[in-house]
Amino acid sequence: MLKTLITLLFAAQISFVSADTDWRDEVLYFVMLDRFADGDPTNNQDVDQSNDLAFHGGDLEGLTQQLDYLADLGATAVWLTPINQQIDFSIASPNGQFFAHHGYWANDFYAIDPRFGTEADLKNLVSEAHNRGIKVILDVVYNHLGYGADFEDTRPEWLRMGGQCGGDDETMCLSGLPDLRTELPEVRNYLFEAHLGLAERTGIDGFRLDTVKHISHDFWQEHRRLATERLGSDFMLLGEIWGADKITARPYFKSDELSGAFDFVFRDRTLEFLNNISNGKRFGRYLSKRHAVVDGHFLAPFLSNHDMLTLLATLREDKAKYLVAATLLFTAEGLPVITWGEEWGRTGKAWPANRANMYWPDSSVQPNSDWVGDAAIFAKFAELIKLRKALPDLRSSKSEVAYTTQDVLALKRGETSLVVVNRSDSAAQWNDKLGAREDWRLVFSSQGVTAIDKPVLAEGMDARIYVKNR
Numbered sequence: 001m002l003k004t005l006i007t008l009l010f011a012a013q014i015s016f017v018s019a020d021t022d023w024r025d026e027v028l029y030f031v032m033l034d035r036f037a038d039g040d041p042t043n044n045q046d047v048d049q050s051n052d053l054a055f056h057g058g059d060l061e062g063l064t065q066q067l068d069y070l071a072d073l074g075a076t077a078v079w080l081t082p083i084n085q086q087i088d089f090s091i092a093s094p095n096g097q098f099f100a101h102h103g104y105w106a107n108d109f110y111a112i113d114p115r116f117g118t119e120a121d122l123k124n125l126v127s128e129a130h131n132r133g134i135k136v137i138l139d140v141v142y143n144h145l146g147y148g149a150d151f152e153d154t155r156p157e158w159l160r161m162g163g164q165c166g167g168d169d170e171t172m173c174l175s176g177l178p179d180l181r182t183e184l185p186e187v188r189n190y191l192f193e194a195h196l197g198l199a200e201r202t203g204i205d206g207f208r209l210d211t212v213k214h215i216s217h218d219f220w221q222e223h224r225r226l227a228t229e230r231l232g233s234d235f236m237l238l239g240e241i242w243g244a245d246k247i248t249a250r251p252y253f254k255s256d257e258l259s260g261a262f263d264f265v266f267r268d269r270t271l272e273f274l275n276n277i278s279n280g281k282r283f284g285r286y287l288s289k290r291h292a293v294v295d296g297h298f299l300a301p302f303l304s305n306h307d308m309l310t311l312l313a314t315l316r317e318d319k320a321k322y323l324v325a326a327t328l329l330f331t332a333e334g335l336p337v338i339t340w341g342e343e344w345g346r347t348g349k350a351w352p353a354n355r356a357n358m359y360w361p362d363s364s365v366q367p368n369s370d371w372v373g374d375a376a377i378f379a380k381f382a383e384l385i386k387l388r389k390a391l392p393d394l395r396s397s398k399s400e401v402a403y404t405t406q407d408v409l410a411l412k413r414g415e416t417s418l419v420v421v422n423r424s425d426s427a428a429q430w431n432d433k434l435g436a437r438e439d440w441r442l443v444f445s446s447q448g449v450t451a452i453d454k455p456v457l458a459e460g461m462d463a464r465i466y467v468k469n470r
Contacts, residue, residue, distance in 0.1 A: 007457045008069055021234050023260060024298050024395050026135065027330075027385050030074035032306055033083065036100040036340055036358045037062030038366040045115050046090075046099050049367050052352040053093065055101040056367040060117035064125045066365075073378075074342060074385030077135040079208050079238075081207055081306075083122065084194075085111040087146035095352060102306070102355070102416050103139065105146025105177070105211065122200045135205040137238065141217070143211040145178040152178055158187050169213050175248070182219050192223065195449045196230050197303070206236025206259070213241050215360065218445040220257035238300060238335075246293050251295035258337060265299035266290065270328055271314065273409075274321050276421055280404035287399045287411060289334035302337035303329055306355055310339075310348045320461040323446035325462035330384040331394045331411075331419045343381040344373025371442035371446055380446065383416070386442055387465060394465075403433045410434060418466040422458035430457045440466040 010259035039061030082103035090097035245265035393414030
């Protein structure tokens with residue numbers, strides 16, 4: 001298990017990660033807090049597990065109780081959805097009455113929603129996570145409030161609503177939500193103190209920044225400066241720039257507004273290859289260039305998130321393809337992100353099915369899941385994470401195309417590792433471009449192959465990792 005160096009700050013001895021952290025060495029696990037684990041049933045309110053749009057009871061105490069699970073899986077950081085006090089009523093939707101269980105409809109940024117816990121609970125989560133070498137990333141929203149938030153009456157001059165909403169990214173009212181006028185100094189001061197103050201008091205290690213492209217660059221530059229002054233240069237800022245890749249993220253990296261950005265295009269290109277829309281040569285060219293980012297910054301690839309179909313659903317429940325995609329994720333440059341339940345093969349098509357409860361082998365853990373996890377998939381995820389930690393070239397070395405066909409791609413990672421994917425139904429044969437077969441040792445196969453058939457590079461719909469013999 002990764003051992004996190006911590007620095008003691010202030011008399012309260014709150015711990016932050018060392019300034020030596022390279023986030024490419026981490027594995028980030030994403031939790032929608034309400035759908036993960038209920039550790040304190042006494043704070044349940046508006047809970048109805050039969051309703052996908054209601055609260056289901058997950059909270060900070062529940063996540064704290066499951067930190068050993070995350071450590072056993074191999075996750076070294078956890079990202080949790082926002083915990084600010086939410087609007088306290090439901091909103092009509094085509095699927096029924098929709099509650100703010102997801103955390104993105106804040107009413108008060110200076111309070112924690114009691115349904116999620118307390119500030120003391122967050123502080124305890126951070127302490128217990130750090131004891132296990134796990135960093136804590138908190139999702140924060142700067143762009144908007146929830147529908148009908150108190151500020152609509154008490155601070156209307158801080159908001160854009162209705163006819164005041166613009167038609168561009170920065171002045172639009174996303175999904176009709178009250179848009180905060182982040183260009184105003186008083187609004188900025190309010191938001192910065194709310195979020196950075198909470199980080200100071202609790203010792204979290206970074207923010208996942210929601211809706212980044214809907215706020216101006218000068219806002220994010222000021223935010224970065226203040227975060228560095230108050231929380232240290234290693235406080236991580238991971239931005240959600242919807243649809244982003246290295247090109248979209250570049251302006252944010254060049255001006256050092258963000259530490260990293262989610263790589264949306266990684267999922268798209270992976271699906272194109274697995275579904276025969278692209279080919280090995282084109283996919284290899286993409287992978288060899290996808291992480292050419294400004295020094296000191298990174299992209300965070302992922303297979304799915306809470307705003308899209310799960311990857312397994314997109315792949316029509318094809319678990320062999322799914323494990324090939326997982327292999328590509330954990331051998332990708334950058335910071336790989338697991339969305340809760342992916343390690344068990346969580347499915348879920350259109351919203352709200354893509355936000356299903358976590359599966360727990362121990363059925364006594366609430367909230368209950370209406371799906372059963374696949375232990376074989378879990379074992380493969382854990383194996384891949386272990387290999388990623390053991391092989392530095394898989395984390396940070398540039399991907400170099402070694403061999404391609406229509407259906408096969410072999411990537412060299414540094415001098416020690418070789419990643420191979422074969423999307424066809426038949427086995428692919430070893431090629432001389434890869435050097436002598438005897439120079440390489442098989443350490444992973446998504447198909448579970450362990451015995452070596454020397455002429456075979458990869459079985460049908462198989463992903464493999466080879467390491468160079470010493």
